[in-house]
Amino acid sequence: MSPYNLAALLSPTSLAVIGGSDAPGSVGQVVVENLVSGGFTGPIYLVNPRPLSIAGTRWKATIAELPEAPELAVVAVPAAAVPQVIADLGAAGVKIAVILSAGLTQANGLREAMLQAARPSGLRIIGPNGLGFLAPHAGLNASFARGAPQPGGLALISQSGALVSGLIDWATTRQLGFSGVVSVGDMAEVDLGDLIDLFAADPHTDAILLYIEGVTNPAKFMSAARAAARVKPVIALKAGRSAASGKAVRSHTGALAGAYDVHACAFERAGIVQVETLTDLFDAAAALRAGQALAGDRLSIVTNGGGAGILALDAMASAGGDLAELGTETLTRLEAVLPAGWSHGNPVDLVGDASAERYRLALDIILSDPGVDAVLVMNCPTALSKPGDIAQGVAASVVAARGQGIVKPVIGCWLGDANQDAAGPILSAAGIPMFGAPDAAARAFGHLLAVRRAKAGLMTAPAGHDPRADGRTVALALIQAARSEGRTLLNEVEAKTLLSAYGVATVPTRLAAGIEDIAALCAELAPPYAVKIVSPQIVHKSDVGGVVLDLATAEAAITAATEMRARIAKILPEATITGFAVGTMIPPGRAHELIVGLSQDATFGPVLMVGAGGKAVEVLRDRALGLPPLDSERARAMISKTRISRLLAGYRDEPPADIEGVVGVVEALSAIAVDLPDVVELDINPLRVDADSVLALDARVVITQEPSPPSGLVIQPALREQRAQSISDPAAEEAAPHPACRA
């Protein structure tokens, strides 16, 4: 039976609580109390073998006795009882169960038993081990959270139950309301992607907030987030920035692509705005309350304190955005209403004795300037004016402007708590978010900018997959040959052959099986020569003295190889020496050394990297990540995030480097990631880049021991785009495939 749609979660007609209780302080009691006091208008059934008489509820001894099938059941029974409850609920026709019970683990088998029990009916499961679920527009509080949020436009999906209560409490003081709050618990069945889909389609939801510890179904998550972010802001706080990756990797790319950074990269790709701290999540939520979108990056600042204006400017330098240049007409009109001491420019300093009327007049003029996209209004308390009055003036101007069709985000910054308390409700009623410090207000503006950019990023054409059949054939043969020898590391010559097959220029290199072959190989190559060790046990050759450069003659190459063999035999006696890679040595000259690579993330699969290369690559840590497949535009954007890109752009009398060549190499690796799931790690290091060309001087490729199935994540961009389109077109919504049917 196909699983139920989650839509019933937001507006069920009836409810049941399995394990509801009247024992004070128990989870079963708190959730019943929350349900009853939440204002839900449909019937609330309590299922408990023991008779219960609680106002606003109807008691039944068993699930089978329920007079109707509630869409939603809340389960607060001991863990061991959950599978049977789920089976009974399914049989009764219940669509969704929110399981508060803890202790259903993989180890004790209860988690799997619960999922099995749900399968016949298609019952959806939220939890277990969560704090529950709230849908304030339906008066529904099926949780044991403290506090009851107001209805509003924010949807919160949290992998931490404890943070849910904190966020509800915080939001209540600020008159911020929620369309839904979900504590996802262990995400045994319903996961982040499902819930993003739910709130993307919910008309009450203006913005989706996520607290994420780990993504369980990345393909579904990415697809849902991409679709949602096209129609409303999706803001995520990812915990675990400080966690060590801990993964054993054999490439520089693997060592440099930390899990947190890969999440950040995936979020950006999906149009999710990532925030770094809980304070930022709060601030972003507050800034997005009014649902106003920025039309551009230009901010005007209005203040009654010069110092506060300077601090806002300072903070804007980090938060992003441009200081609006006020038009001549605006300046003339301001001159007419402001005292002589005003700042005559942006920030607009209204001077310390500014009255509510002065704020109103100035804001009227500034909001009507077409060169202004948003306004930050600041107020420092003074003994000469009342903060509430100033807020009234500001609110009046904003409301009047909206009446004239001028809808621009206005952000308030009222210094001091008493000042904020007086102004807050007035600004809030006018849809103006308020902050207590210039930096917080500037960061809020930064979040609005980030939402605008995230949405713009989704509007570019989808990244196409460009299969390279010829290259793939060559590569599979190389991989097969290595695997037949029991190797998971391609040697340098194999690695370069693979890259050549995908169109990456490599320096001519031959494999000498022994020292006796070197002279003949040198005769085929132009001097000077480079000689490198080839051994399945040696990945980082420089570390063991396995690279000698700048050898002028074949004799010198032979001597170098002989000494190298002796050196390595001493320090790594267990290493098998396959031979020596002999190549033409390309002098570094004025070229840049880059690294371009591919590694595997535990969650998101293949990850591309580009950055400063050479031997010092892990010391420099200058790199940017990207998810395949990516097109040339995304590859270019990725390169531009590195520090070395500033050098590649050219400076003084240095010409620009062949950045398009680097773009081509990144695209080739993207194609390899898609075509060859067997390639788990790949470094081109260094990639020599000068004004005219790029050339892979060295490469290492690590493959899987067994052939891999194709990655689910990278091969369906077209399908993903199709879903995004259908979600953004309400008429097509019903036709969209159900999330649980995907990937």
Add this chain to the structure above:
Amino acid sequence: MSPYNLAALLSPTSLAVIGGSDAPGSVGQVVVENLVSGGFTGPIYLVNPRPLSIAGTRWKATIAELPEAPELAVVAVPAAAVPQVIADLGAAGVKIAVILSAGLTQANGLREAMLQAARPSGLRIIGPNGLGFLAPHAGLNASFARGAPQPGGLALISQSGALVSGLIDWATTRQLGFSGVVSVGDMAEVDLGDLIDLFAADPHTDAILLYIEGVTNPAKFMSAARAAARVKPVIALKAGRSAASGKAVRSHTGALAGAYDVHACAFERAGIVQVETLTDLFDAAAALRAGQALAGDRLSIVTNGGGAGILALDAMASAGGDLAELGTETLTRLEAVLPAGWSHGNPVDLVGDASAERYRLALDIILSDPGVDAVLVMNCPTALSKPGDIAQGVAASVVAARGQGIVKPVIGCWLGDANQDAAGPILSAAGIPMFGAPDAAARAFGHLLAVRRAKAGLMTAPAGHDPRADGRTVALALIQAARSEGRTLLNEVEAKTLLSAYGVATVPTRLAAGIEDIAALCAELAPPYAVKIVSPQIVHKSDVGGVVLDLATAEAAITAATEMRARIAKILPEATITGFAVGTMIPPGRAHELIVGLSQDATFGPVLMVGAGGKAVEVLRDRALGLPPLDSERARAMISKTRISRLLAGYRDEPPADIEGVVGVVEALSAIAVDLPDVVELDINPLRVDADSVLALDARVVITQEPSPPSGLVIQPALREQRAQSISDPAAEEAAPHPACRA
């Protein structure tokens, strides 16, 4: 007559208000109302030609009629009347005047007239154009700020009046009190250094907070801050981070040493903890409330929500500090009191249903672990416990530990506003600062760490000045010769000679006056050669093709010089060609290219810089600043702040570079900065650094047109240290020279 000491400001016995008023809403009325309601117990005289009858005050028509000389007078008369009022106050024996009046400018002459009027009596002047002054311990509110702060341990010195009211308002809600609040206004006479001295010696003051827009007397400021920071935390927020430097500079060092960064460097040198935002200033103030000092960097985290604990860890990664490793005994004791699901490590997750008692027991154990220097206690609201109860448990544990002599900073983080409102007063009474988000709490810990480090930094031996008489003689002759030719730019050969005289190794270079001299010079030098243009109009030679490297023979050098002359004649026809610098070309090989330089800051004078050099120096922007004079330890610390220092340290098979050689070059430039105030800009770029040696390959030196007096800032380290010692020794305080007598 010598100026009065400012100490009377904090506890005057009587006061006068000149220009006090009863006109509602006027500055004169508000300040009188604040004074009367502030609770000052001595007489308050109102001087106004018009009779005034205001409860708590005594009216006099003129200053001459005052029955005694108040130590302090508040002046709120029109600007034009201020100079006469000052003269009269001085004649009457008043010691300090706080001038609220605005409009005394240099342009209208009133500022100078006011200062002249004060000179005969030694009257001190605070302001004009400030919000006034508050000394809550004396019940003194001589300001027109909104709100009245409680007495407490924070001193606030602000260059913005508007921010003062905001900070007072903010602090009042948080039960934070002040020892003093000064709105310094235009700082016509009393400046930041004077006030830092005042609060450094004030026993009520535990910490000094500064809001700084610009430092007017840097020598006094640095000296006062250094002395103060040895005995109590000094925290500064510097506005103007985003301001463009706007200074015309001719060196890379000058271009890369922005005014904000130089302030940061000076603050660090003075032991001032710099914060970046107003939020951070708030947080630092709250964290320092209890006056507790950290004994080490190891933090333990206690939480009832795993997610909150992870977020605190994430934030700690940016804020600094180490996660404490709990001792075996601690773990065993915790095991005995915590439920099975606890985290068994740090962060200590007490699990969602943690009671107040569980918090108390766990905290007792953790606080007694000698491996823990501070504790962050977090609480997420749950429906299962009351936030006030938890706070009681935490406070009880902290108070009990103090009773046993265990005094370690404890920081609270209570999520949610209702939660905070319930817990705040309880924690506050126990001296525990509270924050509303894990990142804010972690930053607060970071501020405590910064205070600890700033103080430790001041305890190192003072940087000595090492005059280099021989080098100075050589240098002055070179400077005199260039000046006699009307030049302010030394040519490359002169610049290298100057550096050699200060012990910096330079590559052999000769000046060829014309192309005909090149052959003879090449005969004296080892090939290959480098040829560079020498022209007083050309500072950045590469930009105009004025550098050709790697010339194998004298013939090649001659050809290069001939082509160079033609090329420059075309693009810079106005440039005078003095000749060509011909030198041995040192191939880059495996060496690093650094820049070491010296420039002038408008406020703090000479500034040293070290960083990644070469042609791309301004693209890389990898540099650290330092103020002369500095010793080898400070030079080493400066180098370690650059990204390139990670490469210099050696990596993989690359040996460490000659960092001590670089230290020597920085010290040489420090000596040049002290010995030669005529050298206003100096770049060594590149400084070639390999494993064994450092070598200046190119250098440029800009001198003043006229000889300069020695810099007041750099030559008195001994005096500065002497003052610092005397301030930290209360007995010696009286003997310290008065700040106004200094520099």
